[in-house]
Amino acid sequence: MTIRRDIxxxxxxxxxxxxxxxxxACSGLGEPVRSTAPAAANIAASVADAAxxxxxxxxxxxxxxxxxxxxxxxxxxxxxxxxGEMGLDAGVIRGQRARDLAALDNRAYLSVTxxxxxxxxxxxxxxxxxxxxxxxxxxxILPLLSGDRR
Numbered sequence: 001m002t003i004r005r006d007i008x009x010x011x012x013x014x015x016x017x018x019x020x021x022x023x024x025a026c027s028g029l030g031e032p033v034r035s036t037a038p039a040a041a042n043i044a045a046s047v048a049d050a051a052x053x054x055x056x057x058x059x060x061x062x063x064x065x066x067x068x069x070x071x072x073x074x075x076x077x078x079x080x081x082x083x084g085e086m087g088l089d090a091g092v093i094r095g096q097r098a099r100d101l102a103a104l105d106n107r108a109y110l111s112v113t114x115x116x117x118x119x120x121x122x123x124x125x126x127x128x129x130x131x132x133x134x135x136x137x138x139x140x141i142l143p144l145l146s147g148d149r150r
Contacts, residue, residue: 066127070119073134077112080141081105087145101144108137 084101087093093101111134118127 104141111137
């Protein structure tokens with residue numbers, strides 16, 4: 001029983017690490033410090049945004065944030081999948097929970113792959129929706145890993 005408890009604690013630690021990495025990536029804590037743009041450039045970007053024509057700096061910043069969000073989501077999926085595989089290998093997750101995990105993992109994989117494909121294709125109109133769906137799919141895996149039954 002000690003091995004199962006140790007594995008459960010390891011899975012919990014992996015999930016905690018995943019959350020820290022995701023928060024760091026999404027909040028910009030992982031970005032190198034860079035100087036701020038001159039005030040004139042900020043005003044020009046604001047005017048361009050208001051006119052409906054985003055300035056290159058605005059587009060670049062948005063692209064960086066979008067890429068970081070997608071990378072964080074991909075990492076969260078990989079960590080959730082690894083934690084699930086460890087639970088299956090250790091025999092902690094079995095039976096109906098294992099079948100539920102397989103179905104949720106498949107859904108999460110397809111959702112993350114779709115989000116990556118839409119981002120790569122530059123389909124801004126639908127990629128944010130796909131990202132939100134992939135986030136929900138990955139989040140749905142977590143209760144099964146922690147032992148919660150839905």
